[in-house]
Amino acid sequence: MFDKILIANRGEIALRIHRACREMGIKTVAVHSTADHDAMHVRLADESVCIGPPPARDSYLNKAAIIAAAIITNADAIHPGYGFLSENADFAQMVEEHGICFIGPTPEHIRMMGDKITAKHAAKEAGLPCVPGSDGSVDSEESAQELAKQMGFPVLIKATAGGGGKGMKHANSPEELSDAFRFARSEAKAAFGNPEVYMEKYLQTPRHIEIQILADNHGAVVHLGERDCSLQRRHQKVLEEAPSPALNADARERIGQIACQAIRRLGYRNAGTLEFLYENGEFYFIEMNTRLQVEHPITEAICGIDIVREQIRIAAGAPLGYEQADVRFSGHAIECRINAEDPESFAPSPGRIGGFHTPGGLGVRVDSGLYSGYMVPPHYDSMIAKLIVHGGTRNECLMRLRRALGEFVIEGVKTTIPLQKRIISEADFINGDYDIHWLQKLVDG
């Protein structure tokens, strides 16, 4: 097992990884920008290294600085968390070339899944059903129009290098497609430095269902069930639940098996998530995330498995030590993402935290690096806390979540807590009756 792990991230996820390490008796190294000098992940780590100024490209995305920090502190492994360098194949390769273990899949698998076209090809070969669409990239407006005519509108233009919902635009007609094609390409170029796009049928009422996978280096693969992440604003997840209220036992069993089989065929190892759209009883693969996900705690809540601990054990070469039949599911869990944003305009709201009180009690977990007096810097993602609630049934979970949101006090910045309270009081949500467009319609009024 590793003696010391460098955590190449910040905020709640750096803290989350630190906690797993501490419980396993592994020492931790925090890295931080000058803006995060006083951050909780830095305070709790055994050692810390400042890796640069506030902009992420000069610090949390600075590969050489992070690897140098690992070398000088003698860390045996690097955990990348999510975002930043977590899906950067070149980084994973550099880490390994320096004799340090990258806690995640191989650079080859990261590269394959990072490009959405190669990912879809690989997924198809591994037996996963995909959303109908172009076979590869769509390089001209003429070919986009031609394909849309064959497929029928509406269609969706997506960035090959996509992430975070950027470079994605749907079109209902040839006129709209002309604008969507140009817009998606220029947004993709600006966000990822790569204007390449592809096309999919635009599904009108799907749910976003994803399967959490764990795979070791000895051929064992298990799934930890699904998460329903249909509540999204601008294609970004806002609230997630597990299990999905939309799946019955048959559908759940089917997709779990299909996912494990595909992971085996791909020879993938470590934790990963296969994302699907689910409409009219059919699953359609959209992408694979080759890293830990923000919403992993709801899976931990319903199956009692510490996913970060498993990632570390797998990376160290340990066998999973259990099979699918040993994975037991219990109850229902919901995660609310709490952002430092105006709950109506969604404008970022950085600033100094005043009063701070987290909810507690049975089945309540808060993952956050906040404390009273902490300065939320303006340089990074606005998510400042995750509230994860578990109950014996979905109804118990909802009652507990309502109670917990009511106890949460975060002063000094605006937060999306009022939006979360609103979502869970809506009849459609209470009935589990929503698709990926539902929340956008709610906030658009």
Ligand code: ADP
């Ligand atoms: P990103 O990597 O940018 O997050 P994804 O492919 O994971 O992009 O898609 C993000 C979200 O966009 C999905 O959860 C879904 O809400 C929406 N989406 C993606 N593909 C389609 C599609 N073919 N039809 C309708 N909505 C889609």
